[in-house]
Amino acid sequence: MAAKYLTIAREIKKRxxxxxxxxxxxxxxxxxxxxxxxxxRMTIQQAMxxxxxxxxxxxxxxxxxxxxxxxxxxxxxxxxxxxxFGATKNLGAPGHGQQPGxxxxxxxxxxxxxxxxxx
Numbered sequence: 001m002a003a004k005y006l007t008i009a010r011e012i013k014k015r016x017x018x019x020x021x022x023x024x025x026x027x028x029x030x031x032x033x034x035x036x037x038x039x040x041r042m043t044i045q046q047a048m049x050x051x052x053x054x055x056x057x058x059x060x061x062x063x064x065x066x067x068x069x070x071x072x073x074x075x076x077x078x079x080x081x082x083x084x085f086g087a088t089k090n091l092g093a094p095g096h097g098q099q100p101g102x103x104x105x106x107x108x109x110x111x112x113x114x115x116x117x118x119x
Contacts, residue, residue, distance in 0.1 A: 003046075004039060004043055005044075005046035005047040006047070006050065008037050008039070008043065008044065008047040009046075009047040009050040011037075012027070012033075012051060013051060013054070013056060016056055016057070016067050021067050023067050023068065023069045023070075024066060024067060024069055025066065025067055026065065026066050027057065027065045027067065029064065030044045030048070033047075048065060055068060056068060
């Protein structure tokens with residue numbers, strides 16, 4: 001079963017795609033969403049961060065959270081279900097440059113190489 005914030009993020013994403021929340025319009029405030037989904041405001045904040053990472057929404061301090069104008073293009077991306085993804089996650093994947101023993105090699109402009117050991 002998915003984490004509650006991911007379930008909420010998916011539901012809000014469906015509403016954005018169906019244009020229940022139209023482009024450039026503000027989303028309901030976090031307190032209203034928390035009441036609707038019967039959860040804490042912290043869980044709503046996690047869901048909002050997920051949607052920000054996916055590029056569907058953005059925030060303006062003191063004004064609220066808004067749907068991006070280009071959300072339809074961004075909503076077609078199949079991004080991982082966590083707001084903690086990216087290069088660091090991919091380092092452990094096969095073929096993504098992980099060196100045995102955690103060593104990294106750095107090439108300098110003069111063509112020389114230096115070996116740095118990861119602690």
